[in-house]
Amino acid sequence: MERNTRRNFIRKLGASVGAAGLVGSGSILSSCNRVETTAGDKIKLLTSSGELVEVDKSQLSPAEMPNLTENQKRGREGMPGRSWVMVIDLSKCRNARQCMQACQNHHQLRPEQHHINVLQMQDAEHTAPYYMPKPCQHCDNPPCTKVCPVNATFKREDGIVLIDNERCIGCRFCIAACPYSARVFNWFEPRDAEKYKGVTYNIEANVPQKKGTISKCLFSADRLRDGKLPSCVSACPNGVYWFGDRNEDAVTNGTTKETVSFSQLIKDNAAYTLMEELGTKPRVYYLPPKDRAFPFEGELIEHHS
Amino acid sequence: MNTIKSPEESRKILNTICSDLTRSITRKDELTRFWFFILIMFAGVGLWGWIIQIDKGLGVTGMRDYVSWGMYIANFVFFVAVSLIGFLISSALHLLKISWSKPISRVAEQIAIAAVALAGIIIVMDMGRPDRFLNVFLHGRFASPIIWDVTVVTTYLTISVLLFYIPLIPDLALLRDRMEGKIPNWKLQLYKILSLGWKGNQKQYKLVYHAMRVLMILIIPVGLSIHTVTSWLFAATLRAGWDTTIMGPYFVAGAFVAGAAAVVIVMYVYRLRYGLKNYFEDLHFDYMGKLLVFVSLVYLYFNINEFLVPGYKMKTAEGIHLSNLFTGTYASMFWLVQVAGLILPILLMLVRYFRKPLPLTIISVFVLISSWFKRYLIVIPTLEHPFLPVQNVPDYFKHYSPTSIEVMITLFSFFAALLIISVLSKFFPVISIWEYAEEKGVDKKYFSEQPKK
Numbered sequence: 001m002e003r004n005t006r007r008n009f010i011r012k013l014g015a016s017v018g019a020a021g022l023v024g025s026g027s028i029l030s031s032c033n034r035v036e037t038t039a040g041d042k043i044k045l046l047t048s049s050g051e052l053v054e055v056d057k058s059q060l061s062p063a064e065m066p067n068l069t070e071n072q073k074r075g076r077e078g079m080p081g082r083s084w085v086m087v088i089d090l091s092k093c094r095n096a097r098q099c100m101q102a103c104q105n106h107h108q109l110r111p112e113q114h115h116i117n118v119l120q121m122q123d124a125e126h127t128a129p130y131y132m133p134k135p136c137q138h139c140d141n142p143p144c145t146k147v148c149p150v151n152a153t154f155k156r157e158d159g160i161v162l163i164d165n166e167r168c169i170g171c172r173f174c175i176a177a178c179p180y181s182a183r184v185f186n187w188f189e190p191r192d193a194e195k196y197k198g199v200t201y202n203i204e205a206n207v208p209q210k211k212g213t214i215s216k217c218l219f220s221a222d223r224l225r226d227g228k229l230p231s232c233v234s235a236c237p238n239g240v241y242w243f244g245d246r247n248e249d250a251v252t253n254g255t256t257k258e259t260v261s262f263s264q265l266i267k268d269n270a271a272y273t274l275m276e277e278l279g280t281k282p283r284v285y286y287l288p289p290k291d292r293a294f295p296f297e298g299e300l301i302e303h304h305s
Numbered sequence: 306m307n308t309i310k311s312p313e314e315s316r317k318i319l320n321t322i323c324s325d326l327t328r329s330i331t332r333k334d335e336l337t338r339f340w341f342f343i344l345i346m347f348a349g350v351g352l353w354g355w356i357i358q359i360d361k362g363l364g365v366t367g368m369r370d371y372v373s374w375g376m377y378i379a380n381f382v383f384f385v386a387v388s389l390i391g392f393l394i395s396s397a398l399h400l401l402k403i404s405w406s407k408p409i410s411r412v413a414e415q416i417a418i419a420a421v422a423l424a425g426i427i428i429v430m431d432m433g434r435p436d437r438f439l440n441v442f443l444h445g446r447f448a449s450p451i452i453w454d455v456t457v458v459t460t461y462l463t464i465s466v467l468l469f470y471i472p473l474i475p476d477l478a479l480l481r482d483r484m485e486g487k488i489p490n491w492k493l494q495l496y497k498i499l500s501l502g503w504k505g506n507q508k509q510y511k512l513v514y515h516a517m518r519v520l521m522i523l524i525i526p527v528g529l530s531i532h533t534v535t536s537w538l539f540a541a542t543l544r545a546g547w548d549t550t551i552m553g554p555y556f557v558a559g560a561f562v563a564g565a566a567a568v569v570i571v572m573y574v575y576r577l578r579y580g581l582k583n584y585f586e587d588l589h590f591d592y593m594g595k596l597l598v599f600v601s602l603v604y605l606y607f608n609i610n611e612f613l614v615p616g617y618k619m620k621t622a623e624g625i626h627l628s629n630l631f632t633g634t635y636a637s638m639f640w641l642v643q644v645a646g647l648i649l650p651i652l653l654m655l656v657r658y659f660r661k662p663l664p665l666t667i668i669s670v671f672v673l674i675s676s677w678f679k680r681y682l683i684v685i686p687t688l689e690h691p692f693l694p695v696q697n698v699p700d701y702f703k704h705y706s707p708t709s710i711e712v713m714i715t716l717f718s719f720f721a722a723l724l725i726i727s728v729l730s731k732f733f734p735v736i737s738i739w740e741y742a743e744e745k746g747v748d749k750k751y752f753s754e755q756p757k758k
Contacts, residue, residue: 100697112698113370119696134693143543149451150437150444169440170363170433173451175373179543181691185373185433187364211362212433275692278543 075203078156087242089287093131094294102235108207110191113184115217116232120298129296130289136182136217137282144174168213183216315747322742326734329579344724351717354710365710372688372705377431379680384424385535390564391417392528396521405592408736414469419725421462423718450537457531464524471516475739478503505753532556545622546687555607561600563676566669573666575735594660601651625690646675
């Protein structure tokens, strides 16, 4: 994989213009957004963390970026033969919120928009509270895609529930249908709308975000295509997330990079899915918050405020 | 039907009916102008609000990621509800051969057309990307209840317009023949075109009767579907308060309540404004009052089912939703709607006095306002309580309150609906002249006679 760094770099520069990808990726350049060209041999690039860096122009060549139609087609089909799953180990989560931050950078979200949200949970009155990161559950029986009138949100072959922001009409029926409150809406011009004006839309990252349309977690489908783990998974400092392919029966920990058997992991730890009684068949598995690595330090917020 | 009258008597009756029922068309005074000025101005202000919303985004509303449907959707449901009265009065009652409702059917159709047209517009105004409206047709997925709704709403609008227009053709011919000199020439030309060369022979009447019958039967499944499907927009989700099998009939019953109240109000206004005391008689109000009691009782029955059964069990999510309605944030609105909009009207209207025109109209105003707030209570509280806690968002995400832009756009819908009804009443008789005259014993052959100058 490392042999083709240069080609990879160029491809990423194109495919993820505007995408963050800084966290967890080796090269700063791979996540740069082109902002302006200077007259000299150097070019200024803006990283996702807002740093302005200079790169020699000779290092750059035109990006081979799939056009919008191609990107939409590819994004709709998904990655053949894959079946993505996520395992979230609740005993490890200490509310560091690195996942939320990386996600918001990657998907150009406003501070109040969450593709992944770390919730403070308490299941019953006297039970122990815990932190629960909550991404989209990528249900196998998704209530959201069922109700979409224009097929703007859909289930891919590889299990990901994706959104085409170029088609979404903004009816918000999917928000009403989702029991996990996983979906957000662009009520205003999206964050940095000016900066990313004219950048080709990438369906697999939902960037640039489009005003008046829905957005939500998409397991960083663009990063998966590049052979990387989702932003949140890579960003976690505490080993909360495991991500992988159910067909391969392998999941990799985003922090330790350790790869284990998916079925063994969920079996050994009595994994469960959220609100399975609703029949949504989530692809996100939770390992119960027992033997917690960190004490719960949050203030308990009432459940249904 | 009254007994056949002599030719002189027939002509006299017909002339009186004609002059009474065309008063709404010929009358031109300051009040009319003022009324239209008000309607157009407020509708215009509302449209301006929509332009702001398109420019800035739906964020100008009070809606956010959790309460993502607000006043617009409540208003949409309200208008769909009101429109259903067209189906009840001009189809169901006709097919049951209930004759007292005949003079009311055109009022009911006016309301139906205005309400369903506005329902369609409101839903576009609620869209984040109204510019992509055509996607609904280009990429429509028939598995989505929204597509069902679009289908039945447009079908219902079409049938309602036809059900308004076809019985109107003989009237248009009457106007064409009798109104020369009394109305501007362009209006006369309009009647001439719209009356499609009506001559008033047996064959033509037969066609009209046949078409009306077909439409009346067609509108039954469409009418029932339009509100049932609208209820499924909610019932098809997993949310507490919406996830109930009763939604279809519950919405249909509620729709009849709202629509009957709207008809009473419009009837009263016409009666007062156009001097139609002998046409919208006390008897009609009395019967409408009884009809309103009946549909309200059915609605009350569904309400009891809707709230008592889950209230008895108080399952976690349902329990939170219900305590919010019964004793929480929405308690005052909830009880006002149930008491002032349902229970009290039923009790009052059981007494004959309250079925007289003025008292019944006042009650109907309360019923209609309550039914708007009822839709608000159906849409919003449920969304404020999702299954998972609402955290890490600003406080105003947690509770919904409509903004001035939303109020403006909602007011637009009211004024635009009134504008449609007013325009219809200024162009076409508010009661079917030929049907009414026939009811009074005037033979059809007199309709096509030119009046003596």
